[in-house]
Amino acid sequence: MSARDEVLGRIRTALGEQRPQVAVPPVPGPRSLAPAELLHLLAERVEDYRATVLRCTPDEVPATVVRGLDLALGAGWEPADVVVAPGVPAAWRPSGAPEDDGRPAVQLAAFAATLTGVATAVAETGTLVLDGSPLSGRRALSLLPDVLVCVVEAAQVVPDVPDALGRLDPLAPLTMVSGPSATSDIELQRVEGVHGPRTLVVVLAG
Amino acid sequence: MTTTPQDARAEPTPLAPGAPRSGTTFLGLPTAPRGVGHLRGTQSFPDAARTALRDGQLRANLGRATTTIRGKRAAVVAEVPHWEQLRQAGKALKAATMAHLDEHLEELERQVTARGGTVHWARDATEANRIVTELVRATGSDEVVKVKSMATQEIGLNEALEAAGIEAIETDLAELIVQLGEDSPSHILVPAIHKNRSEIREIFRRTIPGVDPGLTDEPRQLAMAARTHLRERFLRARVAVSGANFAVAETGTLAVVESEGNGRMCLTLPQTLITVMGIEKVVPRWEDLGVFLQLLPRSSTGERMNPYTSTWAGVTPGDGPQEFHLVLLDNGRTAVLADEVGREALHCIRCSACLNVCPVYERAGGHAYGSVYPGPIGAVLSPQLTGVEDNASLPYASSLCGACYDVCPVAIDIPSILVHLRAEHVEAQTRPTAESVAFRGLSRVMSNPRLWHLAQRAAGLGRFLSRGRPTLPAVLPPPVSAWTRTRDLPTPPGKSFVQQWTEEHRR
Numbered sequence A: 001m002s003a004r005d006e007v008l009g010r011i012r013t014a015l016g017e018q019r020p021q022v023a024v025p026p027v028p029g030p031r032s033l034a035p036a037e038l039l040h041l042l043a044e045r046v047e048d049y050r051a052t053v054l055r056c057t058p059d060e061v062p063a064t065v066v067r068g069l070d071l072a073l074g075a076g077w078e079p080a081d082v083v084v085a086p087g088v089p090a091a092w093r094p095s096g097a098p099e100d101d102g103r104p105a106v107q108l109a110a111f112a113a114t115l116t117g118v119a120t121a122v123a124e125t126g127t128l129v130l131d132g133s134p135l136s137g138r139r140a141l142s143l144l145p146d147v148l149v150c151v152v153e154a155a156q157v158v159p160d161v162p163d164a165l166g167r168l169d170p171l172a173p174l175t176m177v178s179g180p181s182a183t184s185d186i187e188l189q190r191v192e193g194v195h196g197p198r199t200l201v202v203v204l205a206g
Numbered sequence B: 001m002t003t004t005p006q007d008a009r010a011e012p013t014p015l016a017p018g019a020p021r022s023g024t025t026f027l028g029l030p031t032a033p034r035g036v037g038h039l040r041g042t043q044s045f046p047d048a049a050r051t052a053l054r055d056g057q058l059r060a061n062l063g064r065a066t067t068t069i070r071g072k073r074a075a076v077v078a079e080v081p082h083w084e085q086l087r088q089a090g091k092a093l094k095a096a097t098m099a100h101l102d103e104h105l106e107e108l109e110r111q112v113t114a115r116g117g118t119v120h121w122a123r124d125a126t127e128a129n130r131i132v133t134e135l136v137r138a139t140g141s142d143e144v145v146k147v148k149s150m151a152t153q154e155i156g157l158n159e160a161l162e163a164a165g166i167e168a169i170e171t172d173l174a175e176l177i178v179q180l181g182e183d184s185p186s187h188i189l190v191p192a193i194h195k196n197r198s199e200i201r202e203i204f205r206r207t208i209p210g211v212d213p214g215l216t217d218e219p220r221q222l223a224m225a226a227r228t229h230l231r232e233r234f235l236r237a238r239v240a241v242s243g244a245n246f247a248v249a250e251t252g253t254l255a256v257v258e259s260e261g262n263g264r265m266c267l268t269l270p271q272t273l274i275t276v277m278g279i280e281k282v283v284p285r286w287e288d289l290g291v292f293l294q295l296l297p298r299s300s301t302g303e304r305m306n307p308y309t310s311t312w313a314g315v316t317p318g319d320g321p322q323e324f325h326l327v328l329l330d331n332g333r334t335a336v337l338a339d340e341v342g343r344e345a346l347h348c349i350r351c352s353a354c355l356n357v358c359p360v361y362e363r364a365g366g367h368a369y370g371s372v373y374p375g376p377i378g379a380v381l382s383p384q385l386t387g388v389e390d391n392a393s394l395p396y397a398s399s400l401c402g403a404c405y406d407v408c409p410v411a412i413d414i415p416s417i418l419v420h421l422r423a424e425h426v427e428a429q430t431r432p433t434a435e436s437v438a439f440r441g442l443s444r445v446m447s448n449p450r451l452w453h454l455a456q457r458a459a460g461l462g463r464f465l466s467r468g469r470p471t472l473p474a475v476l477p478p479p480v481s482a483w484t485r486t487r488d489l490p491t492p493p494g495k496s497f498v499q500q501w502t503e504e505h506r507r
């Protein structure tokens, strides 16, 4: 008998004829928040992870992205240091910043910073979700450079994790990002920045 | 000679193919085989715990760490008004999934396959190790990068790969500390919780080639040393091995929850990804993740959300590994499933909250449990995976205080399973042990008022004997001495309630 058939057979033996009937109780939905409160909550929760949040109007996104890069990289950075996800609107990009051209993933490590959009953002937990689309970029793009700048638009913000899952494609390669990479492995003391980007800047437009 | 429950621990018997396995349940379902993996220690819990209790440094490290994490967890759980409903939903979802586990696994297999992945089934640790070793060999690589995974620790995958000439590099910081220190994990979430910062610095100084000799014990500096050490290995890795926190049957989506980004490195950069997952990790629907992703991080690291959660379904052209293998592991899980009371242990989402609140774990440490699953969940899971005869002392490694149940995000009734396993163990005994004598004796005494009075008066004698000493001395004759040796017997009151009542009402 194949291992597959044997394991499945064991499960059937273990469960027997009478399988338990289980009702799953409903879970209350998220608290209802006005749009402004939702953005405020997102900003507060993202900052809690020691990430930087810069709020602006939709028109101010380009200038705010530049300000975020100034903060993260220090003045004097070159546009060539910043790699941009291919679906990021032209207006948001620092002029002269190269687009991810699909080069071997490991070569992305040469860039100092990445600029992407997001698929959705969760206010309650301060989470950004990247979905591998042109706007979010492939997974390695938001992983290897040491600074990640993400632009979030007001309409992308949802109250809680279940709302986000409802908006996402389960087949897409998703990365849920809650603050910069961190570890608590040494005496459970949180240290930001291990293997993923050590600096996270969120530009929140709206 | 005492008659502590003797664990038939892992004798170093190499298992020939077809050799008898460690045991089977009454339904004939095999438990995890002996001689492979890390579900059995070399000592019984009381013996191992006694050694650990003498280690003041260990107790200090553990006490500090668990106090911190308990506080963080309590704060983020308190901010969710519907926590209890979430918890009950998590519990019910797990129970409903287990009731149709076969169907969900078949659906998962269909979906993963449809998206370009390959699904393998492993009856036990030996088979899983063989499958992974062959898959790695087929790539021609002699090293793999690993994301922290309980399942691969359970089956002893690193040792199996090493025997095949393949180096397995642990990339989680705590796992790296454990691996470099040639140590073993002592906590589900923070495997190096028993080490403090200066001990970690010493390990790094000794083992990382080219490490800055001026390395301090500042956690940030230590984390940066690990970053530098692993960076180049991530970039050159061709094969990664991971576990999975969840797998969604209806979509074939796998999920890994982590903090450092080492998981993302492993799940994204290599050409080939091999995921080893216990069969109980499947959830039926995509939306079920909404419940578990709220429960897990708050219970685990005490955060609203962990830094990174990655999900993927099969392979995605142009993004991440182009070859994906999923190994579905039984290794005793179906034997656990066969026990209507014990099967709840399969609901565990490995958050480690029960370890952090357990007074026994806090004092004895994770190594005393002898298994990769320590603490309260280990005390109920390990003996069921191996058969209770191979981990006979673990169901007694608890004071039944119930704190583990209170914090468990999927409301596993660990105390009840412990009592159930004790009863099972007592029943299986052919020779009397301290526990079997105590348990049988207790039920006899409690059902007979005259004996009960006598016993209470005898307890008054116990008070006399224990005056000025922390525990009853081991002068009581075996087998009772074995029971009292590892327990702080509460000093009984001078008079029993009945004596007092009778005296007062005589006046």
Ligand code: SF4
Binding pocket: B299, B347, B348, B349, B350, B351, B352, B353, B354, B355, B377, B404, B407, B408, B409, B410, B411, B412
């Ligand atoms: S038994 Fe519950 S509390 Fe313990 S690790 Fe598992 S899920 Fe967490």
